[in-house]
Amino acid sequence: MHATEIVEVKKLSNGQVAAKIRCCGDASTDHWHTMAVQVASDLDSRKASLDPIRQFVAEQHEHAIKAADGLLGDVSAPPVEHP
Amino acid sequence: MPITRTVASFTQHNVSSSPNYGKGLAPTLFTGSTNHDGVISSVDSTIMDDSENAAAPMIISKESLRTLMPPGWTGRISCYLQAWWGLTSHPSIGFSNQNQTDMTAIAVDLAARGYDVLVPDWYSPTVSTVCNDSTVDKIAIACAAAGIKYMVMIDEQYFADNGYAPANYQTGIITAINHLMDRYAADPNYETYTVAGVPRPMVLLWDVVGKISRDGATVDWNAVRTAVTPHANPLLIQYQAGGFGVTQSDGALAWLNTSADTPGSPVSGSSYLTSSFLPACTSNQSKICMSSVWKGFNGTLTKSAAWSLGKYLNQQHGQTWIDTWTVNRNYVNSGKRLDYVATVTGDDFQEGSAIQCGIRTDIAVNFSISGSLGTFTVSGNENTVRSYNLWGTQDGLIATQLASISPGSPRQFDLTSFPAISSSGTYTLYLEAQGMPSLQSHMAPQTFSVAFTVDSGTVGTVTTPLPVPPPPPGTIATAGVLKPYIPTFGSSRAPLVDDKGNPSRDFLKKLQEWDQKLGTLTNVVSRIGQISANAVIQGRTEGIGTTVGGLSETGDINPDTKVVGRAEGLGTTVTNLTPTGQLASTDSIAADGTGSPLTGGKRGFVALDPNNRLANSFRANPVNVSSVPTSSTTLSNDGVSTSVTIAASSQQYAAGIVSYNSGSVDTGSFQKQYITVSDATFSGGAVPFNVGTTPQSQTDTEGEVPWGTITSQAGVAGTGGGNTGGTKGTAGGRGYNQ
Numbered sequence: 001m002h003a004t005e006i007v008e009v010k011k012l013s014n015g016q017v018a019a020k021i022r023c024c025g026d027a028s029t030d031h032w033h034t035m036a037v038q039v040a041s042d043l044d045s046r047k048a049s050l051d052p053i054r055q056f057v058a059e060q061h062e063h064a065i066k067a068a069d070g071l072l073g074d075v076s077a078p079p080v081e082h083p
Numbered sequence: 084m085p086i087t088r089t090v091a092s093f094t095q096h097n098v099s100s101s102p103n104y105g106k107g108l109a110p111t112l113f114t115g116s117t118n119h120d121g122v123i124s125s126v127d128s129t130i131m132d133d134s135e136n137a138a139a140p141m142i143i144s145k146e147s148l149r150t151l152m153p154p155g156w157t158g159r160i161s162c163y164l165q166a167w168w169g170l171t172s173h174p175s176i177g178f179s180n181q182n183q184t185d186m187t188a189i190a191v192d193l194a195a196r197g198y199d200v201l202v203p204d205w206y207s208p209t210v211s212t213v214c215n216d217s218t219v220d221k222i223a224i225a226c227a228a229a230g231i232k233y234m235v236m237i238d239e240q241y242f243a244d245n246g247y248a249p250a251n252y253q254t255g256i257i258t259a260i261n262h263l264m265d266r267y268a269a270d271p272n273y274e275t276y277t278v279a280g281v282p283r284p285m286v287l288l289w290d291v292v293g294k295i296s297r298d299g300a301t302v303d304w305n306a307v308r309t310a311v312t313p314h315a316n317p318l319l320i321q322y323q324a325g326g327f328g329v330t331q332s333d334g335a336l337a338w339l340n341t342s343a344d345t346p347g348s349p350v351s352g353s354s355y356l357t358s359s360f361l362p363a364c365t366s367n368q369s370k371i372c373m374s375s376v377w378k379g380f381n382g383t384l385t386k387s388a389a390w391s392l393g394k395y396l397n398q399q400h401g402q403t404w405i406d407t408w409t410v411n412r413n414y415v416n417s418g419k420r421l422d423y424v425a426t427v428t429g430d431d432f433q434e435g436s437a438i439q440c441g442i443r444t445d446i447a448v449n450f451s452i453s454g455s456l457g458t459f460t461v462s463g464n465e466n467t468v469r470s471y472n473l474w475g476t477q478d479g480l481i482a483t484q485l486a487s488i489s490p491g492s493p494r495q496f497d498l499t500s501f502p503a504i505s506s507s508g509t510y511t512l513y514l515e516a517q518g519m520p521s522l523q524s525h526m527a528p529q530t531f532s533v534a535f536t537v538d539s540g541t542v543g544t545v546t547t548p549l550p551v552p553p554p555p556p557g558t559i560a561t562a563g564v565l566k567p568y569i570p571t572f573g574s575s576r577a578p579l580v581d582d583k584g585n586p587s588r589d590f591l592k593k594l595q596e597w598d599q600k601l602g603t604l605t606n607v608v609s610r611i612g613q614i615s616a617n618a619v620i621q622g623r624t625e626g627i628g629t630t631v632g633g634l635s636e637t638g639d640i641n642p643d644t645k646v647v648g649r650a651e652g653l654g655t656t657v658t659n660l661t662p663t664g665q666l667a668s669t670d671s672i673a674a675d676g677t678g679s680p681l682t683g684g685k686r687g688f689v690a691l692d693p694n695n696r697l698a699n700s701f702r703a704n705p706v707n708v709s710s711v712p713t714s715s716t717t718l719s720n721d722g723v724s725t726s727v728t729i730a731a732s733s734q735q736y737a738a739g740i741v742s743y744n745s746g747s748v749d750t751g752s753f754q755k756q757y758i759t760v761s762d763a764t765f766s767g768g769a770v771p772f773n774v775g776t777t778p779q780s781q782t783d784t785e786g787e788v789p790w791g792t793i794t795s796q797a798g799v800a801g802t803g804g805g806n807t808g809g810t811k812g813t814a815g816g817r818g819y820n821q
Contacts, residue, residue, distance in 0.1 A: 009123055011123050016774070020771075030769030031744060032769060032772055033746065034772050
């Protein structure tokens with residue numbers, strides 16, 4: 001189950017609004033989605049624009065994990081030990 | 084009786100948020116950037132956090148909030164608390180609701196402001212990341228100490244935090260209510276409401292009905308009532324206007340408006356009360372009506388600001404607070420009953436609604452004295468000011484109110500008549516612009532020292548201001564207050580001898596006074612008139628010998644005298660400066676070029692080659708740098724959504740290949756789009772993309788790299804960008820022809 005969140009929002013110099021979407025807290029999945037002023041300024045339009053992109057980022061993350069699993073093959077990694 | 088207060092009460096931090104709440108204590112909460120419904124703007128991080136709560140120190144008016152309601156109003160004033168500070172789930176902000184001392188201080192502070200009831204937002208008996216039984220226990224003790232009551236509000240997250248599936252929500256809510264009543268209902272400090280002559284405890288339910296509905300669950304509230312009746316038979320207060328209509332509801336609580344105000348023309352959001360909640364109260368005067376007030380809302384510091392976008396409510400420098408109280412006052416004045424007015428919230432700093440820290444206003448006041456007249460000027464909206472108070476203190480500890488005038492009155496004080504003064508002496512005067520309840524009070528930045536003589540025989544009536552004489556030699560001015568020299572015999576008209584030729588009693592008293600001063604003087608001045616090395620300057624503790632020890636006989640600073648906080652002598656410090664204060668050479672720049680980004684002269688050194696040309700293309704501005712995408716296409720559109728997807732890709736520059744994360748743009752319509760990426764430093768990674776609809780939009784900003792074009796079309800999928808331009812666009816990069 002992937003969970004995306006908006007971790008940063010910027011107003012660009014041309015008035016457009018860009019939101020940085022991150023999946024599962026993994027910064028390598030960061031994806032900037034830029035919205036024109038008329039899209040960003042309306043709550044419904046903003047949601048309609050952001051929702052499929054969040055889904056896209058989640059899918060990309062899932063693909064990346066599967067690709068990494070394929071690279072690892074049968075090699076088992078030791079559990080990470082936290083200090 | 085004269086009104087007296089400690090000087091500290093109006094000059095020092097007087098709220099229960101940490102006296103250190105600021106950038107030094109919590110730097111991640113004070114970045115200087117705030118999010119107003121998606122628009123990022125800067126805030127002054129020296130005076131507020133990113134959700135626009137006031138930083139310390141804060142001095143507010145402790146006048147009772149009750150004065151904001153009509154006289155004789157018998158309702159109660161309550162305050163919602165999240166009370167999760169001090170838990171590992173939340174950042175440290177300098178106090179802990181889990182610490183009894185801190186919690187009691189909070190209750191005492193809120194009681195002093197006029198609150199009658201604290202309302203913790205309870206999530207679970209035991210879950211350690213939220214307000215639980217342990218927290219409420221401390222609030223119960225704190226309220227007892229402060230002389231106020233408390234009652235519990237069950238949060239809708241209770242179900243998730245305690246493992247209840249939707250099918251079991253009914254069991255869950257019964258269990259929660261009975262648990263709370265079994266634990267707290269018998270406490271005499273638990274809030275009750277009398278119905279038909281019987282006081283009954285109350286339980287508030289924050290959006291519980293909404294949660295039940297959203298999750299497709301059902302709860303039989305008649306069954307709930309039957310189950311909770313044996314457990315102190317609590318009154319059930321449901322959420323918002325719709326709460327009145329819930330089966331078995333005994334009343335409803337208001338929260339706040341969740342629609343945004345308009346940038347540039349902010350509103351308080353009080354229409355939520357006037358259009359929704361209060362009309363519902365009018366229709367339900369037989370039930371318990373809990374209205375609300377708030378200072379504002381800003382979710383920048385929540386875990387993800389995204390959910391709070393569209394909910395921003397501007398504080399308007401205290402106007403939102405004033406306005407929401409006014410709406411409630413007007414409602415009661417219209418003859419309607421309100422049982423409670425509750426503040427949303429006491430301590431939700433992350434949502435920018437906390438009133439614990441006080442509420443900032445935009446008042447600034449300046450005070451000056453000319454002759455026997457004190458005048459002042461004011462800027463900012465005066466409806467946040469209760470009164471302008473002139474205080475006088477002789478000892479710096481206790482001040483007497485000399486005069487008080489309301490906003491709108493002439494801004495001046497007659498310094499010749501202060502009936503509150505009953506003894507002659509030198510007074511330091513403070514002018515306070517006292518805020519409306521819980522709003523910031525402001526002090527004039529300048530205080531004055533004025534000597535008053537009270538006419539003999541008419542103590543407490545007429546006073547005459549004495550001009551503050553220029554300081555005699557040796558008088559030290561500290562903290563902006565001049566301590567005037569008062570001659571021992573200056574104001575005495577007593578006869579030197581009595582009728583028998585002996586020294587009069589008054590004369591002997593003056594001699595004793597003088598003798599005492601001389602005795603003091605001999606400690607600081609030697610017999611040959613030199614100041615003793617151990618004489619102490621007023622306000623300091625070391626002897627003057629130590630104070631001037633760093634100076635030479637000619638008054639110059641000795642080379643080994645140190646600047647505070649430094650270890651080397653000043654002679655070493657200034658070695659690399661010329662006599663005109665300039666650096667002797669650029670080699671004397673410390674750590675030049677070690678910053679990020681580089682600072683100082685090293686910045687230019689790194690950017691240029693030995694021929695004073697740019698060292699490589701990464702040193703030029705992206706809009707002028709040639710590059711070619713390594714992918715054949717990077718832009719795509721599915722013909723369904725207006726969003727254009729930008730694949731993760733790389734760009735070949737002369738100085739190297741830079742990789743970029745994926746992105747997307749949405750103009751809201753199908754059309755030809757010119758895409759660029761904002762990467763002024765060729766850093767790559769996750770960077771925002773820009774989209775324009777004109778060719779020149781690709782080059783109208785210095786830091787942009789062209790990413791190509793794509794023409795999106797409804798019902799037709801296509802690609803663009805990359806090094807081919809795809810099926811519906813043109814290639815990206817610059818200096819490259821397909």
